[in-house]
Amino acid sequence: MSSLAQTSDIGLGQQTKSLVFYSEFDDPTEWREALLAELPDLDFRVYPDVGDPDSVAYALAWRPPSGFFEPFRNIELVVNLGAGVDSLTGRDDLPDVPICRLSDPGMVALMRSYVLFSVIRYARDMDDFEAAQRRREWHYIHPTPLDKVRVGVLGLGALGSAAAQGLADTGFDVRGWDMSPKELPGVTVETDPAKWGAFLGDLDILVNMMPLTAGTRGMIDASVFDALSPGTKFVNASRGEVVDEDALLAALQSGQVGAATLDVFCTEPLPSEHPFWAMENVYITPHLASITVPESAARDVAESIRRISAGQSPLHQVNPKAGF
C-alpha cells in the first residue's frame, strides 16, 4: 500500500486501524474528544475494549502492564502518555516501532505560570501584604528591583527550563542547576558539584524542579536547607519525595527557610492534621502546578499518526533503551 493511500485511509474513515488508550490516571473522554477533533475518523478504543487486536495501529499509553503490546501485531506507533520516558525505560516488551513522548505546550505554560506566581509572590512581598490586610494595615515596603532578586532553579528539564526562562524573561536574576550544561538565554547555569554550596548560599528563592529518580529521592535535605542564606524562600513544584519533609518542616519552624510554596508532598492529599496547613509561612496548593492538557497535547499526537500513515517519522521520537 502506498503512503498516499494510507493517508487517505485516515482522511476517509478507514475501518481497519484503531488507537488503543491505556492510563490509570488520565481521562479517556477528554483524550477521545481532543483526538477526534483532529482526526474525526479515528477509531478510539479504551483498553480493554480494544475490538480486533489486529486493527490496533496506534497506542497512547501510560505505564501499561507488562505484555500489553503483545496482542497488537500490526502496531505502527507507540505514544507515551507523558513527557518523560522514565516510565518506559527498563521494559523489554516494547514493539519495534517508533516510540514517541508527549510534547504539551499547555502543560509547559501551566508550570511556568505556577513558578512565576510563586516567585513573584515572594519577590514582591505579597505574603507580607496578605498578613497586613488581615490587620487592616497599609504596610508599604519599598519594592526590590527584580534584577536584584536571585532565584535558583534546580533541574533544567523541559519544565524546569521553561520555568527558568519565564523567570529570566520577567526580569529576575536566575541561576539554574543541572547535571549537564544547558544554554538558556539570561540564565546562569551551574553544573559543577564543587559549587553546590556556593550556589545554594547565594539565593533569595530556591525552586525545586528536579525529577524524582533513585538519585534524587530525599536529595533536598537538612544539609541543603543549612547551606541556604537564612530566610531563603523555597518553592517545590516537582515531587514531594525529592524533599526530606521533616527537615523542611524544621527549617520553616526555625526560620532558616523563610517561607515555602508547596504543590507536592510525600503523602497526597496532605493529611488534614499535618502541621504545614496551619503555618503562616507555608502556601499549599493541591498538586496541580502542571497537568497534561489533552487539547494541546493531542495536536502533536494526531500529527504523528498522520505522519506514520504517510510513511514519515513521527514527532518527538525517543529511544527508551537509551533512556531519552
Added chain:
Amino acid sequence: MSSLAQTSDIGLGQQTKSLVFYSEFDDPTEWREALLAELPDLDFRVYPDVGDPDSVAYALAWRPPSGFFEPFRNIELVVNLGAGVDSLTGRDDLPDVPICRLSDPGMVALMRSYVLFSVIRYARDMDDFEAAQRRREWHYIHPTPLDKVRVGVLGLGALGSAAAQGLADTGFDVRGWDMSPKELPGVTVETDPAKWGAFLGDLDILVNMMPLTAGTRGMIDASVFDALSPGTKFVNASRGEVVDEDALLAALQSGQVGAATLDVFCTEPLPSEHPFWAMENVYITPHLASITVPESAARDVAESIRRISAGQSPLHQVNPKAGF
C-alpha cells in the same frame, strides 16, 4: 567650544556644570548614588541648595514649582522624573532646551510582574486554595489551560503594553483596549468604541492600566461592571480615581465582579475602616505595583547628559506642548 571638549569636561571632572534635582516624592540620595555611579564627576545638587545658578546645566525634576527654571540661564537639558509628560503639559515656563522623560526598564519589569501575579492568581484558582488552606482542605480544582483564560487590558501605554505582552508570553488569551491601534505580538487590540460592550462581556479578568486624565476619571463605573460577564475578576494597577469605587464595592458585594486585586485607591493610604480591607474577594497592596528604580532609570539619564555634552540629541525626548 567643540563638542569633544564638552565631552571631556564631564569625563575629567568639570567644575562649572551641575545637575539640580527636584521632587517631593523621590529620594535624592538614591538618585545621587545612581547617577554618580554613571558620572562620577557630576555635581549633583538638591534644590534649593543649587550653588551658583549659572552652573546648573541639567535639571532632573518632578513637578517643580512655576518659575523653577528661570534662574538657570545656562540650562541645557530637562529630564522629567517620570515616564508620563502629563506633569509638564500646560506649563509655559519651560526653557527652550531638549526635554526628556524617564525610560525605566526596572519600573516596567515591576509592573509586568505585578500584573502577572494578579492575573495568574485568579487564572490558577489560587484564591480558592488560600481559602481551602484555612479550612485545612485539599481542594483540587482541575486547571484551566491558560489559552482559555481571556484577559482584557485597558490602556496600552508603556506600562500597559508591557503588561499585556507579559501576559501573552505567559500563554493567556490577551485582548487590549486603547484609543489608538497598537501592534503587540499575540495581543488582539480593539479600538472601536462600538465594540466596547462586546469587549467587556467576553473576559474572565479585566486589568485597568489607563492613565488618569480628565477623560478617564471615573470611567470604570457601574455601566462597565454591568457589561462584564458575572464573576469577572478585576485588577487595578493604574490610579484609583479611574474607578468609581462605590460602584466597584457594590459589584464586589453582589458578585457581579467576582474578585478584585487593588493597588490604588481614591484615598491613600486606604482608611482602616474601609470595607475593602475585610472582604474575602479583595486583595490589597499598598500602591507599589511599579515605582521608579533610580539605578535602572539613571543609566539613560546619564547617557542623555553625555550626549548633550557631545552636542548630540538626548534619549527619550518629548514635546510637552504637543502632550507626548
